[in-house]
Each structure stands twice: as C-alpha cells, then as structure tokens.
Amino acid sequence: MARPRKPLLSADRIVAAALVLVDEEGLDAVSTRRLAAELGVSGPSLYNHFRTKDQILEAVADAVSAQVDLSMFEDGRDWRRALHDWAVSYREALTAHPHLVPVLARGPGRRPAGLRLADAVFGAMVAAGWPPAQATSIGALMRYFVLGSALGSFAGGFVDDVSAYDPADYPHLGQAHLLAERQEQIDARAFETGLSALLDGLALQHARSTGAGTPS
Amino acid sequence: MARPRKPLLSADRIVAAALVLVDEEGLDAVSTRRLAAELGVSGPSLYNHFRTKDQILEAVADAVSAQVDLSMFEDGRDWRRALHDWAVSYREALTAHPHLVPVLARGPGRRPAGLRLADAVFGAMVAAGWPPAQATSIGALMRYFVLGSALGSFAGGFVDDVSAYDPADYPHLGQAHLLAERQEQIDARAFETGLSALLDGLALQHARSTGAGTPS
DNA sequence: ACCTGAACACCGTTCAAGT
DNA sequence: ACCTGAACACCGTTCAAGT
Numbered sequence: 001m002a003r004p005r006k007p008l009l010s011a012d013r014i015v016a017a018a019l020v021l022v023d024e025e026g027l028d029a030v031s032t033r034r035l036a037a038e039l040g041v042s043g044p045s046l047y048n049h050f051r052t053k054d055q056i057l058e059a060v061a062d063a064v065s066a067q068v069d070l071s072m073f074e075d076g077r078d079w080r081r082a083l084h085d086w087a088v089s090y091r092e093a094l095t096a097h098p099h100l101v102p103v104l105a106r107g108p109g110r111r112p113a114g115l116r117l118a119d120a121v122f123g124a125m126v127a128a129g130w131p132p133a134q135a136t137s138i139g140a141l142m143r144y145f146v147l148g149s150a151l152g153s154f155a156g157g158f159v160d161d162v163s164a165y166d167p168a169d170y171p172h173l174g175q176a177h178l179l180a181e182r183q184e185q186i187d188a189r190a191f192e193t194g195l196s197a198l199l200d201g202l203a204l205q206h207a208r209s210t211g212a213g214t215p216s
Numbered sequence: 217m218a219r220p221r222k223p224l225l226s227a228d229r230i231v232a233a234a235l236v237l238v239d240e241e242g243l244d245a246v247s248t249r250r251l252a253a254e255l256g257v258s259g260p261s262l263y264n265h266f267r268t269k270d271q272i273l274e275a276v277a278d279a280v281s282a283q284v285d286l287s288m289f290e291d292g293r294d295w296r297r298a299l300h301d302w303a304v305s306y307r308e309a310l311t312a313h314p315h316l317v318p319v320l321a322r323g324p325g326r327r328p329a330g331l332r333l334a335d336a337v338f339g340a341m342v343a344a345g346w347p348p349a350q351a352t353s354i355g356a357l358m359r360y361f362v363l364g365s366a367l368g369s370f371a372g373g374f375v376d377d378v379s380a381y382d383p384a385d386y387p388h389l390g391q392a393h394l395l396a397e398r399q400e401q402i403d404a405r406a407f408e409t410g411l412s413a414l415l416d417g418l419a420l421q422h423a424r425s426t427g428a429g430t431p432s
Numbered sequence: 433a434c435c436t437g438a439a440c441a442c443c444g445t446t447c448a449a450g451t
Numbered sequence: 452a453c454c455t456g457a458a459c460a461c462c463g464t465t466c467a468a469g470t
Contacts, residue, residue, distance in 0.1 A: 002451040003453040032444060041454070044445075048453050053444065102318045107373015115386050118374075123388035134409070136395075136402060140370035141410030145357075148364025154356035157323015158334075170331050172339035179352075186352060193350070194357030197417025204416050205409075218470040219434040248463060257435070260464075264434050269463065436469075443462055450455075 008041055011049050015059045019097070022060065026099045030057070058111060061103045065113035067093045070120045079128035079206075080199050083138070086121065087146055087195055094150035101151040129210055138202065145198060149191045154179075224257055227265050231275045235313070238276065242315045246273070274327060277319045281329035283309045286336045295344035295422075296415050299354070302337065303362055303411055310366035317367040345426055354418065361414060365407045370395075 017038050021030050032053050033043040050056045069089040072082040094101055108114030118139055125135035158164075160180035165173040179186060233254050237246050248269050249259040266272045285305040288298040310317055324330030334355055341351035374380075376396035381389040395402060 002449085002455065004451090007453065009453080031442085033442085042456075044447090044456085045454055047445070102321070102367075105318070105367045107370070109373060110375055110380055112385070115381070115389065115392075118392070119386040119388045126388065132391075133405075137406040137409040140403065140406035141361075141365075141413070143370055144364030144406070144410060145361050146364070147367060148360030148362070149357075151318075151321045151363060151367065154323070154359055157325060159326055164326055165331070169328070170335040172335045172342065173331065175348075176331075176334070187356065189349075190353040190356035190360070193353040193421075194360060194414065197357070197415075197421065198410065198413050200417035200420050201413025201415070205413065218436065218468085220470090223434065225434080247461085249461085258437075260437085260466090261435055263464070434470090436467105438466090438468105440465080441463095444460095446459080447457090448455105449457105451453090 009039060009045060009049055011059065013039065014046060014049055014056060015063055018056055018060045019063065019100075022099045023097055027057075027102065057100075057103050058109070061100060061106075062111040062113045064093055064097050064100055065104065065108075065111060065117055068113075068117055070117065073120045073124035079125060079130075080203055082124060083121075083142065083202075084195060084199055087142055090117075090142075090146045091150055091191060094146065098150065101147065105147050105151060128206075130206065131209070134205075134209070141198070145194060149187065149194070154187055154190060225255060225261060225265055227275065229255065230262060230265055230272060231279055234272055234276050235279065235316075238315045239313055243273075243318065273316075273319050274325070277316060277322075278327040278329045280309055280313050280316055281320065281327060281333055284329075284333055286333065289336045289340035295341060295346075296419055298340060299337075299358065299418075300411060300415055303358055306333075306358075306362045307366055307407060310362065314366065317363065321363055321367060344422075346422065347425070350421075350425070357414070361410060365403065365410070370403055370406060 014035070018030055018035055021035060021038060030053075032046055035056075036043045036046055039045075046053075046056065050059070068086070070086070072085040072089075077085070094104065104114075108118050121139045121142065122135050125138050126132055130138065158176050158179040160177055162177045165176045167174060170176070230251070234246055234251055237251060237254060246269075248262055251272075252259045252262055255261075262269075262272065266275070284302070286302070288301040288305075293301070310320065320330075324334050337355045337358065338351050341354050342348055346354065374392050374395040376393055378393045381392045383390060386392070
C-alpha cells in the first residue's frame with residue numbers, strides 16, 4: 001500500500017485503540033503487532049507516530065489522568081471537602097481502567113495531565129494555608145492512597161475458594177473466600193473509611209498548625 | 217549434560233536468583249533465559265521446578281512478604297501502635313524491592329506469607345474491639361496506603377529537569393524538579409504524615425464506635 | 433527426576449523500499 | 452510523510468531425547 005493520500009493512523013486513534021485493548025484484555029494484550037492489527041495496519045506503522053510502545057502507554061495513561069475532575073479546587077470549597085471530592089474522582093477514573101494503574105504508578109513524569117493534577121492539589125493546599133512542605137506531603141500521600149486502592153483490589157486479591165484458607169494456618173480468614181464475591185462493595189467501603197480517616201487526621205493537624213479551628 | 221546426579225537447581229535457588237535480578241535490573245530483566253543463564257543452566261530447566269514464569273515471580277513476592285514483621289500483633293501493644301509499627305515494617309520490606317511491588321499488588325491470592333499477613337491484621341483488629349466489617353476495611357485501606365507508597369515513589373516520579381515544568385502550564389510546580397533529588401526523604405515524610413493522619417482518623421472512629429476513650 | 437537443544441508462536445524495533 | 456515486508460535479537464513454553 002505504501003503511503004496513502006490520507007493518513008490511516010493518528011496519535012489519537014492509536015491511543016483510543018490501545019485503551020480499548022487494555023481495558024478488554026489487559027496490559028499484556030497490548031503488543032505493537034496486535035494493536036496495529038486492531039487498527040488495520042502493520043506493526044511498524046505505529047513507529048511513525050510514537051517512538052516506542054512505552055510512549056503509547058504513557059499517552060494512554062495521560063488520557064486517563066485527564067479525566068480526573070479538578071474543578072473542586074477552583075470554587076470556594078474548603079480544602080477538606082475539595083480533597084475528598086478530588087480523591088473520589090481520581091479513584092473513579094482509575095478503577096474504570098484497572099489494568100492501566102501500573103502504568104500510571106510510574107509517576108507523572110512528563111505527562112501533562114499528570115502534572116496538571118499534581119499542580120492543582122499542591123496549589124490548593126498552599127492556598128488553604130498549609131505550609132509548602134506539608135502541601136507536598138499531602139499531594140504524595142493522597143496519591144499513595146488512591147493509587148493503592150485502584151491497583152489490585154483488596155477483596156479481588158483473595159481466591160474464591162474455601163479450601164485456600166486452612167483455619168489451622170490462617171485462624172481469622174474463615175470468611176475470606178467470600179471477599180471475592182462482594183469485591184467492589186468491600187473495596188468501596190474500605191476506600192471511604194480510609195479517606196475519611198485520612199481527612200480527619202489531616203484536619204486535626206491543620207487545626208494544630210494554624211492554632212485554631214475545630215476539626216472533624 | 218542431561219540429568220546430573222545432584223540437582224543443579226532448586227526452587228529456593230531460582231527464587232533467590234530472581235530476586236537479585238529484579239532488584240538489580242528490574243522486572244523486565246527477568247526472562248526465563250536470562251534467569252537460567254544467571255544460574256548456569258538452560259532456559260527450559262526452570263520448568264522442572266515451576267510451572268510458569270509467573271509462579272516464579274509469585275514465589276519471589278511471597279519471600280518478600282515473609283519478611284514483614286508481624287510480632288507487634290502478638291504482644292500487648294495497643295492496636296494503634298501495632299498498626300503503625302506493622303505499616304512501617306511492611307513499607308520497609310517493599311521499598312527494599314521496589315521493582316517487585318507491581319507483583320505484590322496482585323493481591324495475596326494463594327501466597328502463604330501474603331495470607332498470613334492479612335490474617336494477622338484482621339485478627340488483631342477484631343481482638344482490639346473493631347467489628348469484623350471494620351477490621352476488613354482496615355486491612356484493606358492500610359494495604360492501599362502501604363502499597364501505594366511503595367509503588368512508584370511520588371518524588372521520583374518527577375523529572376529532574378527545570379524545563380519540564382513551564383510555569384505557564386503548572387503555576388505551582390516551580391520547585392518540582394527538586395523533588396527528584398530529595399526523593400527518599402520526601403516520600404518518607406509523606407508516608408509518616410499520611411500514616412499518622414490515618415491512625416488519628418481511625419482512633420476517632422474507634423472512640424466513637426466504642427463510645428469511650430480519648431483519641432490521639 | 434532433571435537437564436538439554438530444537439522448535440513454535442510470539443515479541444519490540446530498525447530499515448530499506450515504495451508512493 | 453507514512454505505510455509496507457523483511458529482518459534482528461529477543462521472548463515463554465513444549466517436547467522428545469538423554470542419563
């Protein structure tokens with residue numbers, strides 16, 4: 001075929017197809033040949049639009065990061081509520097594409113949407129009166145919690161098989177095989193419990209450091 | 217050579233060599249051929265001891281999980297202090313082998329050490345008076361936080377390059393390129409801040425649910 | 433039982449060739 | 452500029468053959 005008069009591919013089309021493939025069949029299914037086939041071209045064609053396969057995945061990760069809502073840092077919401085709403089939006093974006101979390105976990109690097117996200121949180125915390133060093137910590141620790149919660153479900157990590165949990169070995173895991181079933185609910189509840197605890201704890205600290213305010 | 221009178225390989229030797237390889241060159245460096253070469257045998261030999269490459273990595277992950285200290289749940293320590301010390305030990309075990317975190321993140325599955333870990337936390341929280349559903353949440357959310365903090369350093373995720381952070385795009389990231397340098401310190405501080413906040417918040421909740429006690 | 437080399441169906445990436 | 456097929460150096464895994 002050689003060069004068509006109208007390009008068959010574009011960075012956006014490649015990213016979109018890669019996201020579908022990741023969601024449907026996991027990270028391992030994304031090979032350059034497979035992805036190209038999905039787009040109706042041959043493997044090496046992708047290299048006209050991205051320098052490496054890794055850069056394709058980075059672009060996919062950035063597209064997902066871009067879906068995280070940041071508007072709560074702009075209106076007048078107090079820092080605690082803003083942080084809560086942001087964490088919820090962040091987690092939703094990631095759990096919609098669980099196979100991609102290991103890629104996102106590599107850090108914002110040079111991904112624009114990832115950086116915008118880090119920038120918004122940091123700026124909002126400083127504006128709320130947190131010292132810069134604390135604002136950095138908050139950005140980091142919220143990221144830890146959200147990524148951790150999206151990466152590998154806790155409940156889904158257990159096997160749906162009674163015999164896997166011999167009571168002699170694990171005296172307290174008698175109900176563990178049930179976790180797999182109610183996976184989503186258990187992960188969602190643990191996330192909310194942890195997020196509330198985190199924000200309660202930060203509010204205590206904020207009250208102490210500004211010497212005023214009533215926490216919780 | 218064929219079968220030697222004394223086996224050249226053992227599961228333990230393979231796991232140990234794989235851990236060294238992961239630590240020194242990352243997950244991608246662990247191929248069956250490369251790992252076998254490191255052990256002085258040919259690639260397919262490994263399949264006499266493990267059914268798949270993935271099971272080798274699971275075994276490596278379990279070996280690392282086994283290094284997490286669980287003794288704090290046995291002596292008389294109060295739940296809050298036990299949880300703190302456990303989280304610190306957990307994080308230390310993981311940050312010693314950062315490349316392995318994505319494997320650990322798949323969940324305890326059938327890995328004995330991973331299950332022992334989940335069992336110990338759950339049991340200790342129930343013993344401390346938490347209702348079972350809450351104890352499950354605590355096990356999950358602590359795991360989120362520790363895994364998230366070990367998986368991809370926050371500070372290390374930024375690029376050590378001023379030009380990456382155009383102030384027009386990211387008004388608050390003027391110092392971001394400095395994060396890469398002081399990576400470990402920043403991650404360690406964010407972890408401690410987050411862990412304290414988490415425990416403060418949980419203590420508040422514990423006090424509320426048992427209707428007594430003075431938190432923090 | 434435990435190792436070997438050969439083989440299969442894959443990879444990511446480069447590159448000269450085509451329009 | 453943007454696609455192609457061929458090629459290179461890899462993969463994970465299977466299997467018959469050797470002792």
